[in-house]
Amino acid sequence: MLRTLFFGLFLALLRTGNQKLTICCLLFSVRAVFAANEVVQDPDTGLVFTSNYQLYKINQGITFRVAIPGDAQINTAFDAVIQLVVPSDVGWVGLSWGGSMPNNPLVVAWQNAGSVVLSPRWATGHVMPTESTNAGTYRLFQTGTKSNGTHWQFTALCQGCTSWTTSSGGSRYLTPTGGNRLAFAYSPGRPSSPGTSSSSIPIHDVHGYWNHDFAAARNPNFHELVQRLV
Numbered sequence: 001m002l003r004t005l006f007f008g009l010f011l012a013l014l015r016t017g018n019q020k021l022t023i024c025c026l027l028f029s030v031r032a033v034f035a036a037n038e039v040v041q042d043p044d045t046g047l048v049f050t051s052n053y054q055l056y057k058i059n060q061g062i063t064f065r066v067a068i069p070g071d072a073q074i075n076t077a078f079d080a081v082i083q084l085v086v087p088s089d090v091g092w093v094g095l096s097w098g099g100s101m102p103n104n105p106l107v108v109a110w111q112n113a114g115s116v117v118l119s120p121r122w123a124t125g126h127v128m129p130t131e132s133t134n135a136g137t138y139r140l141f142q143t144g145t146k147s148n149g150t151h152w153q154f155t156a157l158c159q160g161c162t163s164w165t166t167s168s169g170g171s172r173y174l175t176p177t178g179g180n181r182l183a184f185a186y187s188p189g190r191p192s193s194p195g196t197s198s199s200s201i202p203i204h205d206v207h208g209y210w211n212h213d214f215a216a217a218r219n220p221n222f223h224e225l226v227q228r229l230v
């Protein structure tokens, strides 16, 4: 039904011959449909996530979800669970905890042999990020990690992703009580050695960022639930 609505709108505007208006309104309608920071109760893991859908092509996006402990404190590192829902045509997807690529903890994920490879990485500039022990430690959960004919999905705990040392030597902490700017990158190309987490990856085609609400991602029973999932 939504597709019909978009298509109708598109046709109507096309007839006016104003292409700029068409493109602007199309993007606006696509954005408006997918609510930002939707709160999702995940039936698989029992965790509550805030969820953002990021378009990487017309009509197709990747869903990014974050869940954090209810007792997370400001100016203190806290654990986080991420869940990504990724269309099958995605070769790799990257997430930046700091909202841009250089000097922030990154994670690059791709599908391999029916599961998912997670590679914590770091880049000092706009060069291929390399695997790094400064970019957090991930534990992939079996629960909440699955695929079907159209999508792959993973759920993982990250320790060491919400606080890091900046390039100027200071400490950066994400806030557990408000919004944090996160960023993503996407490539349709697959890593050259998909079985190895340190594999080379082709450069991204698309990147973007958004403000991810962490306040509504707080789970009072986070530690209990995560204990059952690791």
Ligand SMILES: *[C@@H]1O[C@H](CO)[C@@H](O)[C@H](O)[C@H]1NC(C)=O
Binding pocket: 085, 086, 146, 147, 148, 149, 150, 151, 152, 153
């Ligand atoms: C395929 O998997 C994704 C991710 O788990 C899910 O969102 C989607 O609804 C599934 N599609 C079908 C047809 O089951």
